[in-house]
Amino acid sequence: MLYKLRCVKCGREYEPDPWRIRCDCGGLLEPVIVRKPTGISWTLFRSRKLGVWRYEELLPKVKGRVTMGEGGTPLIKLKENLWVKFEGANPTGSFKDRGMTVAVSLAKGSGAKSVICASTGNTSASVSAYAARAGISSIVLLPRGKVARGKLAQAILHGAKIVEVDGSFDEALKAVMRVAGKESGLYPLNSFNPWRLEGQKTIAFEIADEIGVPDWVILPIGNAGNISAIWKGFKELKRFGLADKLPRMAGVQAEGAAPIARAFREGLKEPEFVDNPETVATAIRIGRPVNWPKALAALKESDGWTEVVSDEEIVRAHRDLARAGIGVEPASAASLAGYRRMVREGIIKEGERVVLIATGHALKDPDFIPEPEVVRAKDADEAVRLVMSL
Ligand code: F0G
Numbered sequence: 598m599l600y601k602l603r604c605v606k607c608g609r610e611y612e613p614d615p616w617r618i619r620c621d622c623g624g625l626l627e628p629v630i631v632r633k634p635t636g637i638s639w640t641l642f643r644s645r646k647l648g649v650w651r652y653e654e655l656l657p658k659v660k661g662r663v664t665m666g667e668g669g670t671p672l673i674k675l676k677e678n679l680w681v682k683f684e685g686a687n688p689t690g691s692f693k694d695r696g697m698t699v700a701v702s703l704a705k706g707s708g709a710k711s712v713i714c715a716s717t718g719n720t721s722a723s724v725s726a727y728a729a730r731a732g733i734s735s736i737v738l739l740p741r742g743k744v745a746r747g748k749l750a751q752a753i754l755h756g757a758k759i760v761e762v763d764g765s766f767d768e769a770l771k772a773v774m775r776v777a778g779k780e781s782g783l784y785p786l787n788s789f790n791p792w793r794l795e796g797q798k799t800i801a802f803e804i805a806d807e808i809g810v811p812d813w814v815i816l817p818i819g820n821a822g823n824i825s826a827i828w829k830g831f832k833e834l835k836r837f838g839l840a841d842k843l844p845r846m847a848g849v850q851a852e853g854a855a856p857i858a859r860a861f862r863e864g865l866k867e868p869e870f871v872d873n874p875e876t877v878a879t880a881i882r883i884g885r886p887v888n889w890p891k892a893l894a895a896l897k898e899s900d901g902w903t904e905v906v907s908d909e910e911i912v913r914a915h916r917d918l919a920r921a922g923i924g925v926e927p928a929s930a931a932s933l934a935g936y937r938r939m940v941r942e943g944i945i946k947e948g949e950r951v952v953l954i955a956t957g958h959a960l961k962d963p964d965f966i967p968e969p970e971v972v973r974a975k976d977a978d979e980a981v982r983l984v985m986s987l
Pocket residue numbers: 691715716717718719720721788817818819820821822823824880881926928929956957
């Protein structure tokens with residue numbers, strides 16, 4: 598057996614089981630690889646097609662893969678020592694696909710009647726697409742009026758059953774946690790599902806494969822799954838002799854939804870939750886991040902850092918990335934906004950190598966893109982005159 602499941606709260610261990618999502622004590626579970634899988638090396642990985650399953654020895658065994666070639670995303674160099682990992686290049690336009698290929702494969706192989714999630718949008722887009730691919734139905738719970746248009750369109754397009762909930766993501770997630778499980782046959786695909794996070798750790802593998810382990814990895818924090826997933830990925834590389842160092846993890850949150858960033862900065866044992874989270878970056882508009890214990894552990898263990906950025910800083914970073922050719926959604930721009938603060942504050946030192954995770958594509962949130970300044974022409978002649986005058 599590759600894995601055992603360990604509770605991060607009480608330490609209790611379980612046999613790996615796709616339906617075992619939480620510990621009996623209520624704590625989060627972490628899949629722990631029991632021993633180094635035989636034969637793994639960069640040479641072996643590189644002999645395979647790019648993507649999540651290139652690293653199959655470090656992932657759960659599944660009966661049949663539900664895959665669309667997710668992962669293998671571009672690592673774009675912005676300037677000396679600064680890269681952007683462009684997760685918008687995944688099949689549904691966000692990093693969530695890396696998790697869904699693993700978790701939906703497990704759901705399908707273990708008799709789930711349906712898959713279910715709460716979402717600020719991207720998870721629901723990914724869940725509905727991967728469920729469609731697997732031939733199982735999906736149910737998505739969304740905070741009413743707070744999901745970016747592109748993401749909602751994807752859920753509709755792929756045929757999810759949509760439940761809109763008044764209130765924030767946190768309220769919708771509460772409902773999922775109540776209703777999901779083996780009894781109902783509803784398989785939960787939020788990031789409290791530890792198997793989903795196994796897929797997301799491949800972000801670390803790809804970065805290390807391409808440029809080695811950087812000094813810093815900076816990413817937005819919402820429900821706080823991804824930061825712990827990526828950290829776990831780097832830790833496994835080091836443990837299995839595939840890397841000789843670890844990065845420092847930096848998490849960025851928006852001013853109106855920053856319970857984890859604040860808890861870390863203030864040295865609190867537990868975050869103070871936010872009842873009415875607010876930010877233009879709707880993907881990370883979350884006040885009660887369920888994975889907070891894993892995220893705080895990742896920040897602490899990696900000697901990490903957190904930043905709280907304003908919506909204005911997010912808007913500026915979003916525009917500047919776009920002007921560099923990289924179209925991301927607002928939450929993803931928080932990575933660059935956080936980086937800028939860290940450079941100003943002297944946290945990132947001269948010569949340190951930094952990777953920003955751009956978690957989702959600009960097309961996810963078309964309403965966030967400014968109105969165009971256009972000139973109009975009634976025919977080709979006028980268009981030509983106008984073009985020449987630009
Ligand atoms: N960036 C984007 C674009 C996201 O969609 C999310 C989370 C995050 C960052 C934060 O990642 O939750 O692992 O800390 N979106 C979830 C959703 C909540 O429902 O799509 P996290």
